[in-house]
Amino acid sequence: MKHCLFLLALALIYTAVPAQKFDKLANTPPMGWNSWNKFACNISEKIIMEMADAMVSSGMQKAGYEYIVIDDCWQVSRDENGEIVIDKNRFPSGMKYLADYIHSKGLKFGIYSCAGTKTCQGRPGGLGHEYQDARTYASWGVDYLKYDWCNTTTLDAKSTYSTMRDALYTAGRPVVFSLCEWGESKPWKWAKEVGHLWRTTDDIVDRWDAMIAILDKERELASFSGPGGWNDPDMLEIGNGGMTTEEYKTHFSLWCMLAAPLMAGNNLQNISPENKEILTNTDLIALDQDPLGKQGFCFRDNGDYEIWIKELANNEKAACLLNRSDEEKRVQVDFTVLLKSSDDYWVPDPYELEDYKVLDLWEHKEMILKESTLFITMPPHSVKVYRFLKMQ
Numbered sequence: 001m002k003h004c005l006f007l008l009a010l011a012l013i014y015t016a017v018p019a020q021k022f023d024k025l026a027n028t029p030p031m032g033w034n035s036w037n038k039f040a041c042n043i044s045e046k047i048i049m050e051m052a053d054a055m056v057s058s059g060m061q062k063a064g065y066e067y068i069v070i071d072d073c074w075q076v077s078r079d080e081n082g083e084i085v086i087d088k089n090r091f092p093s094g095m096k097y098l099a100d101y102i103h104s105k106g107l108k109f110g111i112y113s114c115a116g117t118k119t120c121q122g123r124p125g126g127l128g129h130e131y132q133d134a135r136t137y138a139s140w141g142v143d144y145l146k147y148d149w150c151n152t153t154t155l156d157a158k159s160t161y162s163t164m165r166d167a168l169y170t171a172g173r174p175v176v177f178s179l180c181e182w183g184e185s186k187p188w189k190w191a192k193e194v195g196h197l198w199r200t201t202d203d204i205v206d207r208w209d210a211m212i213a214i215l216d217k218e219r220e221l222a223s224f225s226g227p228g229g230w231n232d233p234d235m236l237e238i239g240n241g242g243m244t245t246e247e248y249k250t251h252f253s254l255w256c257m258l259a260a261p262l263m264a265g266n267n268l269q270n271i272s273p274e275n276k277e278i279l280t281n282t283d284l285i286a287l288d289q290d291p292l293g294k295q296g297f298c299f300r301d302n303g304d305y306e307i308w309i310k311e312l313a314n315n316e317k318a319a320c321l322l323n324r325s326d327e328e329k330r331v332q333v334d335f336t337v338l339l340k341s342s343d344d345y346w347v348p349d350p351y352e353l354e355d356y357k358v359l360d361l362w363e364h365k366e367m368i369l370k371e372s373t374l375f376i377t378m379p380p381h382s383v384k385v386y387r388f389l390k391m392q
């Protein structure tokens, strides 16, 4: 009996160790770049290397972006042993070479596959090859896996994604596991034990209305997101040309308020100064990456004018005013109300405005408040983002 217990304990330790290794990989929302939004299937080794170079030279790495992720279309078939075959025309030096190059820049390497028989672009999927693929990814030096949900017919999402998670654990290399099943089986309810982030919605489109439609779906999900497991409202479209600079500022601000993973999706080589300023706004990024890890909530909904609040560590807060309308708006803001706002009625209120500095995170200045209230004019589709910074 004692012998059996000892063996059981050993088995538990053995299975627990790899899992622990994966625990601290996403204490804050992952940040990086992914090829899909800009390049779709027109990817190559050259493009990925150029993006890694540009991630460093643009200052994005310094601002916190870390992962370079190749999305769909890098794979063409499986060989006679079932091993995945890379598109050699597009990636002539292979994935290990690319991973080494990306690592040499101090960045991390991500790849894409799919839980079904085929990826969304009809390339070979992972179904039935999970352990084999996980070993291959580990041998290449993969640090991040985005796992899609096309061609899965009647599969159960939780158990299918769990199989891939177990395969990754067994392969032993720590990998951020990004679940991409578009919110269909309400992954926010189960995915925290399986992966580090889960898509909540269909694919983003580079248009104002599509971006705002995603925001609306995040409202009910705030309580499910947190350190180690994040709601993923999809990748960023900043710089891809479908929205105005004002709208891209709004897109970025909202994703930071949501504590969303920040995966840039543009061509980093020819990024405009305006878009660079948006993507590298470290005051906004600090909201996204705040260690408390709380997703922001909609505190006031006045139709086309909303106020979003994000609680931060150290009893700090951020407030985002959002003008959703196509017209300029003049709004009255009461900073005491914003500071004291809460999604929980019963928490004792530790907030007094005189203990805080109020920072405007797009103007990069401290607000000098003669009174607690202020009138602000907001252009169409714009935001104002404030941080209540606790004075020591």
Ligand code: GLA
Pocket: 036, 071, 072, 119, 120, 121, 148, 180, 202, 203
């Ligand atoms: C799905 C995903 C996208 C992208 C494409 C690639 O649509 O949701 O993010 O990965 O597949 O085919």
